[in-house]
Amino acid sequence: MQLQEDQERKELVVRTLVFTPLTIFVMIGGFLLLRNNPMSQVMTTLFAIVWGTASVLSMFYSMNLIVQLFPTKKYNKIIPFVFVGPAILIIGWYLLIPTVRSLVLSFMNRNSTSFVGFENYKYIVTDATMRTAFGNTVLWLLFGTAFAVFFGLLTALLAERSAIEKLGKTLVFLPMAISMVGAGVIWKFMYAYKPVGANQTGLLNAIMVGLGGKPQNWLGSAPMNNFFLILIFVWLQTGFSLVVLSAALKGVSDEIKEAARIDGAKEFTILMRIILPSIYGSIITVSTTIMLAALKSFDIVYSMTNGLYGTEVLASQQYKQMFKFLDYGRGSAIAIVILLAVSPVIYYNLKEFNKREVF
Amino acid sequence: MKAKVHMTRGGKIITFLLILFCLIWTIPTAGILITSFRDSDATASSGWWTAFSSLKDFTLGNYDEVLGGQRFTVGTAGGGTATRRGASMGSAFLSSITVTLPAVIIPIFIAAAAAYAFAWMSFPGRRILFAMVIALLVVPLQISLIPILRDYQKIGLNGTYLGIWLAHTGFGLPLATYILFNYISTIPRSILESAFIDGANHFTMFARLIIPLSIPALASFAIFQFIWVWNDLLVALVFLSGSGQMMEVVTVRLMNMAGTRGSDWHLLTAGAFVSMILPLVVFLSLQKFFVKGLLAGSVKG
Numbered sequence: 109m110q111l112q113e114d115q116e117r118k119e120l121v122v123r124t125l126v127f128t129p130l131t132i133f134v135m136i137g138g139f140l141l142l143r144n145n146p147m148s149q150v151m152t153t154l155f156a157i158v159w160g161t162a163s164v165l166s167m168f169y170s171m172n173l174i175v176q177l178f179p180t181k182k183y184n185k186i187i188p189f190v191f192v193g194p195a196i197l198i199i200g201w202y203l204l205i206p207t208v209r210s211l212v213l214s215f216m217n218r219n220s221t222s223f224v225g226f227e228n229y230k231y232i233v234t235d236a237t238m239r240t241a242f243g244n245t246v247l248w249l250l251f252g253t254a255f256a257v258f259f260g261l262l263t264a265l266l267a268e269r270s271a272i273e274k275l276g277k278t279l280v281f282l283p284m285a286i287s288m289v290g291a292g293v294i295w296k297f298m299y300a301y302k303p304v305g306a307n308q309t310g311l312l313n314a315i316m317v318g319l320g321g322k323p324q325n326w327l328g329s330a331p332m333n334n335f336f337l338i339l340i341f342v343w344l345q346t347g348f349s350l351v352v353l354s355a356a357l358k359g360v361s362d363e364i365k366e367a368a369r370i371d372g373a374k375e376f377t378i379l380m381r382i383i384l385p386s387i388y389g390s391i392i393t394v395s396t397t398i399m400l401a402a403l404k405s406f407d408i409v410y411s412m413t414n415g416l417y418g419t420e421v422l423a424s425q426q427y428k429q430m431f432k433f434l435d436y437g438r439g440s441a442i443a444i445v446i447l448l449a450v451s452p453v454i455y456y457n458l459k460e461f462n463k464r465e466v467f
Numbered sequence: 468m469k470a471k472v473h474m475t476r477g478g479k480i481i482t483f484l485l486i487l488f489c490l491i492w493t494i495p496t497a498g499i500l501i502t503s504f505r506d507s508d509a510t511a512s513s514g515w516w517t518a519f520s521s522l523k524d525f526t527l528g529n530y531d532e533v534l535g536g537q538r539f540t541v542g543t544a545g546g547g548t549a550t551r552r553g554a555s556m557g558s559a560f561l562s563s564i565t566v567t568l569p570a571v572i573i574p575i576f577i578a579a580a581a582a583y584a585f586a587w588m589s590f591p592g593r594r595i596l597f598a599m600v601i602a603l604l605v606v607p608l609q610i611s612l613i614p615i616l617r618d619y620q621k622i623g624l625n626g627t628y629l630g631i632w633l634a635h636t637g638f639g640l641p642l643a644t645y646i647l648f649n650y651i652s653t654i655p656r657s658i659l660e661s662a663f664i665d666g667a668n669h670f671t672m673f674a675r676l677i678i679p680l681s682i683p684a685l686a687s688f689a690i691f692q693f694i695w696v697w698n699d700l701l702v703a704l705v706f707l708s709g710s711g712q713m714m715e716v717v718t719v720r721l722m723n724m725a726g727t728r729g730s731d732w733h734l735l736t737a738g739a740f741v742s743m744i745l746p747l748v749v750f751l752s753l754q755k756f757f758v759k760g761l762l763a764g765s766v767k768g
Contacts, residue, residue, distance in 0.1 A: 139629065142627065142628065142629040143623060143624060143627055143629055149558075149561045149562060149564075149565045149713075150561065150565075152565055152628055153564060153565045153568055153569065156565075156568075156569035156628065156629075156632065157568055157569055157572055160569050160572050160573040160632070161572060161573075161576065164573065164576040164577055165576060165674070168576070168580055168670060168673065169670055169674075172668060172669060172670035176668060183668075185590070187588070187669050188584045188588040188589075188590035188593070189590065190669075191580040191581060191583055191584035191588070191669065191673070192580070192581045192584040192585065192590075192596060194577045194580070194581070195577050195578060195580065195581035195600075195640055195644055196581070196596055196599075198577065198633075198636060198637050198640055199599070199600065199603060199637065199640050199641060201615075201618075201637065202611055202615060202633075202634065202636075202637025202638060202640075203603045203606055203608075203610075203611055203637060203638070203641070204599065204603065205614070206610055206611035206613075206614040206615060207606060207610050207611075209613075209614040210610045210611075210613065210614060213613060213614075259488075262488075263485065263488055266481050266484055266485040266488070267485060269477075269478060269481045270478065270481045270482040270485045271478065271482045272482060272485060272486065275489075276485045276486070276488075276489050278751070278754065279489040279492060279493050280488070280489060280492050281754075282492075282493070282496070282747070282750070282751075283492070283496070284694075284750070284757075285694055285698075285743070285746040285747050285749070285750035285751075286496075286698070286743050286746070286747070287697070287698030287699075287700065287717075287718050287721075287742065287743070287746075288698070288700065289698075289700055289718045289721050289722050289725075289742070290698075290718075290721065290739050290742050290743050292722075292725065293499065293721065293725055293735055293736070293738075293739040294495045294496060294498070294499050294739060295495060296725065297495075297498060297499055297502065297732060297735075297736065298495050298498065300732070307512055307513055307514070308514065309510070309511070309512075309513065309514050309515070309732070310514075311494070311495075311498060311514065311515075311516070314514050314516075343492065343495070346492070351758050351762070352762060355758075355762055400605055403607070404607045404608075404609065406701060407700045407701070407718075410700070410722070411700070411721075411722045411725055414726075423609065426609055427609075427701070427704075430612065430613060431704070431705065431708075436613050439613065440610075440613060442609075443607065443609045443610045443612075443613075444610070446607045446609055446610070447606060447607060447610055450605050450606070450607060453605050454602045454605055454606070457601050457602065457604065457605065458598055458601060458602055461597075461598060461601050
């Protein structure tokens with residue numbers, strides 16, 4: 109018995125001595141190689157997939173080997189950290205620490221050489237463009253969310269009662285797979301404008317002219333152009349709210365609905381008194397998720413109008429301050445404001461998490 | 468029993484309304500699809516809805532130009548002319564694949580390992596660390612751009628594929644850990660216990676049991692992350708800009724096209740369609756997993 113254990117231990121030591129340096133070599137070697145971009149794109153992709161998978165798995169494997177050299181009691185104490193370690197380190201580097209660093213930068217001047225106090229925040233609340241951005245962001249949050257949730261609920265209710273449930277859902281859901289830039293091009297084409305008299309190639313203006321009206325430059329004049337940009341966002345997000353709400357509708361008890369019908373309740377009453385209250389939680393979830401997306405989305409504005417004609421939003425201003433005007437102080441301050449805006453959701457998530465019994 | 472309402476008159480009206488809604492939702496995409504196959508003169512002079520009245524205007528030339536790069540005629544040193552091709556959607560497409568696939572695969576195992584530890588091991592700090600993951604789920608990634616960019620400039624990762632993979636890994640990890648935790652924590656305890664009695668250590672457990680059992684959740688996250696990374700503009704602009712046209716991804720390329728060739732609708736629509744085709748195919752064929760990923764928690768910075 110003792111002999112066998114010794115044998116096993118020897119084997120473990122040998123394996124550790126072989127695999128650990130090998131893992132380190134593969135990880136660092138691949139890292140340095142990829143950093144210099146020496147290969148063609150196809151080779152880089154293949155190499156990266158193999159390298160990424162191999163180094164992650166062999167890292168866990170060799171760390172597990174090393175920890176196994178300790179007695180079982182110690183092993184059980186250390187091993188959890190081996191498994192959560194990499195994820196926590198990466199999340200810490202990419203999200204947690206940057207939050208603190210951005211907070212510090214937001215109190216510094218444009219190239220972070222001196223402390224300026226609340227100067228950047230003062231700029232945010234007083235500058236005219238920033239005010240437009242704030243106002244527009246509120247429009248995005250209110251109307252973008254309201255319409256996406258409303259259309260999602262409407263189509264979910266229709267789909268449940270129609271003969272083409274699956275096809276209908278897929279068609280409304282499809283834009284979810286399209287990038288905001290792609291959606292921007294699609295809608296720029298819908299909104300295309302040509303002067304009076306010319307043949308309109310944009311569908312909306314063709315309809316306007318067909319109905320005897322004048323062609324409009326939809327994206328050119330504030331404040332209505334904001335709504336035409338928000339429409340693109342709604343078009344993209346409705347599918348998401350449809351899918352989540354439709355799943356929630358499936359959970360509403362048929363017995364209760366049937367009982368209400370037998371009691372003579374109208375369909376509308378059933379909707380308002382039974383269906384909506386029972387999917388209330390899902391409606392809140394969908395609304396918050398879409399609000400978060402609206403708050404952070406900068407692609408639509410950036411690719412459609414580049415913030416001209418009074419369409420600037422917070423996220424697009426943030427990008428411009430950082431990467432066009434190279435003002436890291438103001439850019440960071442706007443990022444912190446966006447973070448403050450999502451903090452209620454963070455608080456809510458943590459509260460829900462505290463309620464869970466798994467922990 | 469669910470009532471078969473759609474056979475009644477009310478059901479027909481509802482189906483009709485839904486069809487109408489779907490038409491409105493699909494027409495914009497159909498418009499650019501049709502336009503991308505029309506030649507430039509037809510596109511500039513008449514609406515796409517008239518396309519089917521003269522079929523001779525259809526062409527594949529737009530895709531040739533967009534995928535291979537636009538043809539320019541330039542003077543050569545010898546006095547003649549030569550044809551050069553400009554930046555193409557074809558190379559951007561390859562570049563997007565190069566960015567996306569590793570950015571999907573690298574975070575999967577890291578997140579799965581963390582989710583396994585959170586779900587099945589007890590250790591000090593477990594609660595607080597998981598709370599951190601939950602909190603960071605919705606932190607806007609805008610907050611990380613400048614600090615990470617500075618780190619990248621210091622260690623030479625700026626403008627490299629490796630840099631953008633790691634960035635997408637970092638930004639995707641909270642969601643991945645969360646989705647996988649939800650799934651892994653529902654694996655029956657008895658399965659794990661019997662494996663431990665057979666002498667498995669945590670690594671064999673992870674590789675032989677947890678990973679194979681969580682394939683559906685891994686797939687959900689993978690598809691979610693695929694569509695997210697492929698369609699991303701911000702991270703690509705920040706970490707890959709300035710590294711030349713060869714590394715431009717489809718979203719950046721398309722945005723530049725919209726800026727410089729804003730009125731060449733025949734090219735722009737073809738470009739848009741090239742940028743959309745892969746996510747659309749992935750989405751349509753693996754819709755089930757994508758929806759599961761969405762339902763499992765889609766809030767992401």
